[in-house]
Structures are given as structure tokens and as C-alpha cells.
């Protein structure tokens with residue numbers, strides 16, 4: 001830019017900046033075609049009851065198997081989709097697909113679907129949810145939408161109204177990655193979240209003996225319970241971590257220890273096995 005003219009200090013960084021921008025441009029080009037090329041799919045990760053260890057829900061996690069870029073992680077393409085608004089059609093597809101898949105599971109098992117702020121503030125968002133529910137026939141009470149605190153950064157009132165409408169349909173709303181955002185607690189008074197998901201960083205910290213992490217998890221659980229919300233501990237990777245979060249009063253547990261994100265076929269057969277055991 002003209003303003004920077006003559007400030008040679010910027011030059012050494014230009015090639016890599018350019019490479020990043022170019023990679024992004026190519027990724028965006030491919031992502032625009034991913035839906036019609038049928039390159040997106042959902043994996044499902046079990047969420048278990050902390051006491052009974054029974055599966056109470058599956059979280060739908062998107063995967064992109066790109067012809068040009070191979071398997072691209074959501075950590076990489078979701079931010080890009082959000083910046084380019086491609087998250088709107090992609091998110092609609094996720095909602096429909098997740099509801100459809102959940103119909104193949106036992107009736108007490110819920111499905112959790114992540115929704116980005118950009119999706120939530122779309123005027124069509126609530127009718128997209130209604131559409132996904134009616135087309136699949138899924139009971140609204142079996143759908144839990146996951147949002148992060150970032151929805152309260154901009155358009156907070158639009159986001160609040162959309163979530164209130166989704167709750168009025170009978171769906172639940174979870175607050176994801178709790179404690180990692182730039183949040184004030186004020187919004188907890190305005191919306192009755194069903195669940196607070198305690199971010200993996202606190203679970204890990206607590207397991208490593210950090211007294212700060214331990215105190216934070218305990219405080220979040222106490223606060224959630226007094227607001228009549230449940231807590232899910234995210235990213236539990238070992239038996240030791242599972243025991244710890246259970247001791248601290250977390251209601252549900254999600255993490256590699258109980259199951260990695262799996263294909264919908266594997267999620268389905270998990271219940272078929274359960275049924276066989278029940279019949280035996």
C-alpha cells in the first residue's frame with residue numbers, strides 16, 4: 001500500500017504472505033464446489049452419561065475429502081467458509097444430513113450440530129432448522145445446537161432471538177468451548193442453555209494438576225447446575241481424566257477415551273450391537 005511505501009521492513013514477509021493468500025484462494029475455489037461434488041461428510045462422536053457411560057448423543061463433525069487438497073480439517077476450512085459465507089449452504093447441508101442420520105439411531109439418542117455465528121444471524125436460519133426437522137421427521141427434542149460465545153460478539157440480539165426461536169421449537173442449545181471466548185456472563189441470564197461444554201484446555205489443565213483449571217471447572221459446574229444447565233467435559237482422553245471430571249460433577253463426557261469421531265455406518269452399528277446384546 002502507498003502508506004507503507006519505502007518501509008523495506010515489510011518485504012521479507014511478502015513471499016510467505018503471498019503463499020498463504022494463494023493457498024487460501026485455491027482452497028476457497030475448491031470449497032465452492034465441494035457441496036455439489038459430494039465431498040463433504042459427517043463423522044459422529046459419542047457423548048456419554050458420566051454415571052452410566054451410555055451414549056446419550058452424537059456430535060456431528062464435518063469432514064471435507066477434497067479432490068485437490070486431500071482430507072482438509074474443519075479447523076482449516078470452517079474459518080474460510082465463515083469468511084466467505086459458504087458456511088450458510090454448508091451449514092444447511094450439515095443440519096439436514098445430521099437430522100437424517102439421527103433417525104437411524106434409538107429414540108433416546110440426540111444429535112449435536114455445530115452452528116457458526118454467520119449462519120445463526122441469517123434471516124432464514126430458523127426456517128432451515130424447521131425444514132431439517134420436518135424433512136427428516138426428527139423430534140425437535142433430539143436436536144441440540146452448539147454455539148460458541150463468539151455469537152455474542154456482534155449481532156448479539158439477532159443471535160439471541162434466533163436461538164430463542166429454536167428453543168421454542170423444542171430444540172436444545174449448548175454453549176461450546178466454554179471459557180475460551182471473550183465473554184461476559186450476562187448472556188447466561190438471557191438464554192436458557194441446556195448444556196455448557198467445558199473446553200478441553202481446562203480438562204487437560206485439571207488433569208495435569210493445575211489448581212487454576214481445577215478451580216475453574218468446579219466453578220463452571222456449580223454455576224451451570226445452579227442455572228439448571230448440564231455440563232459436558234470435552235476432550236477426555238484417558239480413564240484418569242474421565243474419573244476426574246466425574247468427580248468434579250460433570251454430567252456428560254466426550255472425548256477420544258469413549259470414542260473418536262466415526263463414520264455414520266460405525267455409529268449405526270454401535271447401536272445394532274447394543275440391541276443384539278439386549279435381545280440375547
Ligand code: C2E
Pocket residue numbers: 045060061062073074075078091094114115116146176177234235236237254255256257261
Ligand atoms: P468442537 O465443536 O469443539 O468439536 C470438538 C473437536 O474436538 C472435534 O474436532 C473433535 O474431533 C475434537 N476432539 C474430541 N475429543 C477429543 C479428544 O479427546 N482429544 C482431542 N485432542 N480432540 C478431541 P474437529 O472434528 O477437528 O472439529 C473442530 C471444530 O470445527 C469443532 O470444534 C467445531 O468448532 C468446528 N466444526 C466441526 N464441524 C462443524 C460443522 O458442521 N459446522 C460448524 N459450523 N463448525 C464445525
Ligand code: MG
Pocket residue numbers: 059114146176
Ligand atoms: Mg461442538
Ligand code: MG
Pocket residue numbers: 176177197234
Ligand atoms: Mg467444543
Ligand code: MG
Pocket residue numbers: 177199200234
Ligand atoms: Mg473445541
